[in-house]
Amino acid sequence: MDPRELYGRQVPLTASEAAMLPDNCKLPAMLVTKQLVQCLRCGSQLDRKKAQLPQQQFYCYQCLNLGRISTLTHLYHMPEPNDFPTRPACTWQGQLTEQQKACALTIRENFEARKRHLLWAVTGAGKTEMLFPGITWALAQGWRIALASPRVDVCLELAPRLQAAFADAKIAVLHGRNPEPYQYRQHTICTTHQLLRFREAFDVLIIDEVDAFPFAANPRLAYAVKHAVKADGALLYLTATPSQALQKQVHRGELGISYLPLRFHQHLLPTIKVKLQPNWQQLLRRGQLPRCLVWKLQFYLDKHQRFLLFVPRVKQLAPVQAAIQHYFPELAGLTVHSTDAERLEKVQQMRDQKIQYLVTTTILERGVTFPGIDVIVLGADDEIFSTAALVQIAGRVGRSKERSTGLVWFICASHDRNIKRAQRQIALVNRKGRRLLRATLSPLSTAHS
Amino acid sequence: MGCGRAQTHKRLCQDCQRWPDNGTFHNIALFTYNDAMHRYFQQYKFQGDYQLRRVFAATMQQAVVEQNIDRVLSVPVTPTTMQTRGFNQVTGWLAAGMNQTELFTKAKSKAVPQSKKDRQARLQTPQPFELTTAVELAGQRVLLVDDIYTTGRTMRHAAALLMENGAKTVTGLTLAR
Numbered sequence: 001m002d003p004r005e006l007y008g009r010q011v012p013l014t015a016s017e018a019a020m021l022p023d024n025c026k027l028p029a030m031l032v033t034k035q036l037v038q039c040l041r042c043g044s045q046l047d048r049k050k051a052q053l054p055q056q057q058f059y060c061y062q063c064l065n066l067g068r069i070s071t072l073t074h075l076y077h078m079p080e081p082n083d084f085p086t087r088p089a090c091t092w093q094g095q096l097t098e099q100q101k102a103c104a105l106t107i108r109e110n111f112e113a114r115k116r117h118l119l120w121a122v123t124g125a126g127k128t129e130m131l132f133p134g135i136t137w138a139l140a141q142g143w144r145i146a147l148a149s150p151r152v153d154v155c156l157e158l159a160p161r162l163q164a165a166f167a168d169a170k171i172a173v174l175h176g177r178n179p180e181p182y183q184y185r186q187h188t189i190c191t192t193h194q195l196l197r198f199r200e201a202f203d204v205l206i207i208d209e210v211d212a213f214p215f216a217a218n219p220r221l222a223y224a225v226k227h228a229v230k231a232d233g234a235l236l237y238l239t240a241t242p243s244q245a246l247q248k249q250v251h252r253g254e255l256g257i258s259y260l261p262l263r264f265h266q267h268l269l270p271t272i273k274v275k276l277q278p279n280w281q282q283l284l285r286r287g288q289l290p291r292c293l294v295w296k297l298q299f300y301l302d303k304h305q306r307f308l309l310f311v312p313r314v315k316q317l318a319p320v321q322a323a324i325q326h327y328f329p330e331l332a333g334l335t336v337h338s339t340d341a342e343r344l345e346k347v348q349q350m351r352d353q354k355i356q357y358l359v360t361t362t363i364l365e366r367g368v369t370f371p372g373i374d375v376i377v378l379g380a381d382d383e384i385f386s387t388a389a390l391v392q393i394a395g396r397v398g399r400s401k402e403r404s405t406g407l408v409w410f411i412c413a414s415h416d417r418n419i420k421r422a423q424r425q426i427a428l429v430n431r432k433g434r435r436l437l438r439a440t441l442s443p444l445s446t447a448h449s
Numbered sequence: 450m451g452c453g454r455a456q457t458h459k460r461l462c463q464d465c466q467r468w469p470d471n472g473t474f475h476n477i478a479l480f481t482y483n484d485a486m487h488r489y490f491q492q493y494k495f496q497g498d499y500q501l502r503r504v505f506a507a508t509m510q511q512a513v514v515e516q517n518i519d520r521v522l523s524v525p526v527t528p529t530t531m532q533t534r535g536f537n538q539v540t541g542w543l544a545a546g547m548n549q550t551e552l553f554t555k556a557k558s559k560a561v562p563q564s565k566k567d568r569q570a571r572l573q574t575p576q577p578f579e580l581t582t583a584v585e586l587a588g589q590r591v592l593l594v595d596d597i598y599t600t601g602r603t604m605r606h607a608a609a610l611l612m613e614n615g616a617k618t619v620t621g622l623t624l625a626r
């Protein structure tokens with residue numbers, strides 16, 4: 001095999017694949033002591049019994065889908081030499097707003113200083129574009145960079161945008177569904193899961209949507225991030241809804257933070273309105289909807305206002321849709337959920353304005369924008385909606401310049417903790433947004449007086 | 450008699466009729482090889498998730514104790530497989546002491562994995578097994594355990610070897626057919 005494929009990597013090889021490689025690139029794959037059985041690729045401390053193979057051998061049952069690690073294998077690794085022949089430039093022609101420029105500068109400075117940093121940018125702030133100046137600078141230094149996300153769909157969405165912005169760079173796109181073999185590249189886009197295959201590879205590692213499932217609940221991925229970046233490399237977390245854990249790191253001073261509290265069109269986030277309706281589930285069982293919701297639907301029918309109606313569970317989709325159709329047969333809409341075979345077609349019908357509404361579960365929370373919509377969440381206090389999910393759902397509203405506001409309406413039996421936290425997060429960034437607006441507007445007002 | 454294939458009539462199936470000794474050998478298959486079974490073997494055998502032996506261990510062990518036999522042998526894997534996979538997938542299902550794999554071995558490592566050969570190529574392979582120890586098989590009723598019964602080639606080669614060395618009867622037991 002080409003030794004360059006081992007630069008900054010850690011991969012298990014068969015004896016024949018490793019035959020031509022120098023001996024010093026061979027590392028142990030597992031650590032086995034009297035007290036501990038640990039996988040050295042994913043860091044998992046394993047249950048001795050579960051990890052046991054015959055004849056006193058052990059394997060890791062936690063990262064199997066990347067190819068099995070066991071005491072019968074070795075990991076092969078070569079230090080990252082930053083062996084890149086060209087320096088690709090940025091070919092993006094767009095313009096950043098003043099606030100985006102300020103944020104982009106902070107990002108670049110953090111790369112340069114090789115620091116750990118969190119960028120809290122509200123939904124619809126245009127955070128991908130803000131990365132371009134920093135990435136351009138890092139590529140020009142010959143640095144190796146990666147942009148990783150816990151979600152494959154985020155990677156798939158980012159890859160063509162980044163490739164268009166850096167047309168001369170060959171970007172490696174790595175995820176479980178990509179059958180292409182690995183190639184050594186200066187610029188990588190991958191799932192955080194794929195980071196388990198890297199060791200001290202990146203001078204800059206950017207983690208997008210850091211709080212999206214499954215990153216938040218998976219300690220292996222935190223381990224992967226820590227080991228994929230060089231010991232003195234820069235780390236940037238991007239999120240619209242930082243978890244408690246990340247906010248704690250900021251408070252302890254382990255992580256720098258900057259905010260982009262305004263959307264690209266310079267408006268604040270729409271705030272969440274809560275309507276308590278303890279008996280909505282009983283009503284639904286009788287085929288009815290809360291009266292407040294019926295009035296709202298009547299209004300939407302009259303005004304041709306488009307909307308998304310979120311429900312917690314897939315099994316609630318059909319009864320809610322039946323009830324809507326019972327009250328308003330002339331209102332055109334569909335239900336859609338994550339494993340719906342016609343999901344893409346239905347979303348497209350909503351995009352093409354062929355239907356006025358979708359009843360859906362959490363699946364549309366990220367990455368999907370319908371300009372000018374309202375959002376209603378029926379049962380927002382259900383445990384299935386995390387704080388992050390609620391903020392993301394609210395963030396579907398007001399995404400366009402033409403209609404930068406809109407209604408975010410939570411109908412629920414109780415005003416529970418996740419809803420309060422979501423409201424607090426939105427209130428916090430809006431406070432910062434208002435301050436920023438005042439700061440940018442005040443020079444103008446003094447000029448007029 | 451036959452291979453344990455699920456079918457509607459009682460005659461030997463087409464696979465079994467090809468074998469010259471089709472009157473004496475018979476195989477018991479516990480499950481039909483379907484998509485779910487295929488996924489199971491992908492994860493257990495090819496991905497190497499040894500924990501998954503537990504899924505069928507009790508079922509397999511129960512089937513073994515129900516047989517009227519003197520000795521249980523599981524079909525061996527090659528030394529190369531032991532070095533890379535680290536386990537014999539059949540032995541994994543059986544209780545400690547129930548099987549005695551080490552009695553015989555798969556002599557040469559296979560150039561082409563069994564699953565990649567077509568049916569004709571599989572039927573023509575020479576005897577892949579040999580006994581490693583001089584073992585007293587005379588007059589014994591042997592239960593030979595394997596994972597999947599496909600053409601019967603593996604089973605019948607192993608059975609022939611055991612019969613040549615004095616076994617009284619050889620019965621096959623596989624998880625799937």
Ligand SMILES: [Zn+2]
Binds near residue numbers: 043044064
């Ligand atoms: Zn592992």
Ligand SMILES: [Zn+2]
Binds near residue numbers: 453454463464
């Ligand atoms: Zn048959």
